Amino acid sequence: MANIRVADIAHGRSGDKGDVCNVGLVAYDDAGYAVLKRELTEERVKEHFGSLVRGTVTRYELPGIKALNFVLTGALDGGGTRSLRSDHLGKVMYAWLLRMEIDAPDDIPTYPTGPSPEAVA
Amino acid sequence: MAFWGDSVLPAVQMVERGEIDYLCCDHLAELTMSILSKQKSRNPEYGYTRDVLDLLRLSLRQCVAKGVKVITDAGGANPRACAERVAELCKDLGLTGVRIAVVTGDDISGDIDRLMEQGVSFSNLDTGEPFASVRDRLTHANVYTGADGIVQALDQGADIVICGRVTDIALYLGPLRHEFGWAADDWERLGMATVAAHAIECGGQATGGLYDGGWWKTPGLENLGYPIADVSEDGTAVITKTPGSGGRVDIGTLSEQLVYEILDPANYLTADVTADFSGVQLTEVGPDQVRITGGTGRARPDTLKVNMGYRAGFIGEVQFTYTWPDAYAKARRGIEFLENRLARAGFKADDVQIEYLGRNSMWGDRVPEPDPADDDLLELVVRYAARCPDETEARKVFTESVPLYNNGPAGVGGIGTRPPLKELFALWPCLIPREHVTETVEILEV
Numbered sequence: 015m016a017n018i019r020v021a022d023i024a025h026g027r028s029g030d031k032g033d034v035c036n037v038g039l040v041a042y043d044d045a046g047y048a049v050l051k052r053e054l055t056e057e058r059v060k061e062h063f064g065s066l067v068r069g070t071v072t073r074y075e076l077p078g079i080k081a082l083n084f085v086l087t088g089a090l091d092g093g094g095t096r097s098l099r100s101d102h103l104g105k106v107m108y109a110w111l112l113r114m115e116i117d118a119p120d121d122i123p124t125y126p127t128g129p130s131p132e133a134v135a
Numbered sequence: 136m137a138f139w140g141d142s143v144l145p146a147v148q149m150v151e152r153g154e155i156d157y158l159c160c161d162h163l164a165e166l167t168m169s170i171l172s173k174q175k176s177r178n179p180e181y182g183y184t185r186d187v188l189d190l191l192r193l194s195l196r197q198c199v200a201k202g203v204k205v206i207t208d209a210g211g212a213n214p215r216a217c218a219e220r221v222a223e224l225c226k227d228l229g230l231t232g233v234r235i236a237v238v239t240g241d242d243i244s245g246d247i248d249r250l251m252e253q254g255v256s257f258s259n260l261d262t263g264e265p266f267a268s269v270r271d272r273l274t275h276a277n278v279y280t281g282a283d284g285i286v287q288a289l290d291q292g293a294d295i296v297i298c299g300r301v302t303d304i305a306l307y308l309g310p311l312r313h314e315f316g317w318a319a320d321d322w323e324r325l326g327m328a329t330v331a332a333h334a335i336e337c338g339g340q341a342t343g344g345l346y347d348g349g350w351w352k353t354p355g356l357e358n359l360g361y362p363i364a365d366v367s368e369d370g371t372a373v374i375t376k377t378p379g380s381g382g383r384v385d386i387g388t389l390s391e392q393l394v395y396e397i398l399d400p401a402n403y404l405t406a407d408v409t410a411d412f413s414g415v416q417l418t419e420v421g422p423d424q425v426r427i428t429g430g431t432g433r434a435r436p437d438t439l440k441v442n443m444g445y446r447a448g449f450i451g452e453v454q455f456t457y458t459w460p461d462a463y464a465k466a467r468r469g470i471e472f473l474e475n476r477l478a479r480a481g482f483k484a485d486d487v488q489i490e491y492l493g494r495n496s497m498w499g500d501r502v503p504e505p506d507p508a509d510d511d512l513l514e515l516v517v518r519y520a521a522r523c524p525d526e527t528e529a530r531k532v533f534t535e536s537v538p539l540y541n542n543g544p545a546g547v548g549g550i551g552t553r554p555p556l557k558e559l560f561a562l563w564p565c566l567i568p569r570e571h572v573t574e575t576v577e578i579l580e581v
Binding site: 075094128 | 165348351387391392412
């Protein structure tokens, strides 16, 4: 088994509904989707977000687009309109989930998270 | 367009080059209505999002020439005033025979007493708290209404439909019901079309904006095209964007947007239908063209959501930066200095947030505090923000931070000038049985 980050096999987006933040993850391929479904249980995702999520984590599946949707309650310091956080709308909560380390088969296809360093230089 | 202040030009280009029949524009975020209601209370001519006039000034001639109809919620807290300004604009542009519809009925702020007498509790949907706890601080009360008013307006020959707080989805379902003659209870088609509408309701987020899966491979973000849905009679659609514009439409960009701001995908509640996204499928059918299928729907909820805002105090905020050597130790002492001075000033705050920008401002205590022994820490930006009951308290945050410049620890920069105070509006989510809400359509003819 290999130790990878979620970002190696999926991309994501997050946003707000009141004090609820949702994090959508989209796997790049079927193998990655299977790993996401196995590794990203509600319990483990809640543990990964720690104090950022005061409420619950509920997971939903959208198999036709290889996506998981995580609904995090009590996750925006009272809601986007009154939160004191810099990220009051939860726009980058997805990236914290992308950082999570998970186990995957050694031959799992992985994907770049951004441009190559040479391209930036 | 997806919110007040969003770029106008891509919408203008869509009218010029997009071969569209309807231009659907959402200008309202969750609490834009609080801001608009405040503006209206200061001046009865205000209370709508004025960027709609910028959009129409640049596009209305073409819309009229091509028969493109405009559906918008830019009316906000004052759809009638918005429509009157649009009528004046038509005259300025020399356009005649334009029918402008005003859709109202969403604003229930004047009917609260009567509705409560009739048994509507307006208790908090999330927490169950009684409405009485916020009633005297209410800024507005608007029902998220569905597409019925828009359908009526289009059936009456409207060229421009100006609404208040309709749902974002209704801006799209309205023209579809009008064009295809779908019944208001054609749940499966309405559900499928809702999935397509959700994919495009946030504008550039469907066409490469914020695309985590390939932002670095997305051309022309500065000239992003807004999304276009070519919807079929069965409610399925091909999503594309304005020809020649920047950005991209592919399975990746649309997948990210389909999971944006949804809860249970099988029960996406709107005023018009309970949509089911859970079986949605995407197929690339050409360059920047993706077919969206597999959505469906069930009966709409019996209750409608009410968008209520209430005044929830003010945020007082300051930022300052400490530098090497010992940036972390200096920052800690600077924060202590500020807290002690605030305490001496009798400061009252409901909540305080202290963040180091560039370090832990996004993920809080999931990120370790800086290491005091780290000699390579060249700078640390402190952000201190407090939620205060009133303006006087909120002002103290900056006032008490100013002496940091010559009385506090060495190596501080960037305090700057007094930032504007931010008034807080909080959301009070609640429901109303739909039989209490009646939409009305009025037509102004220029």
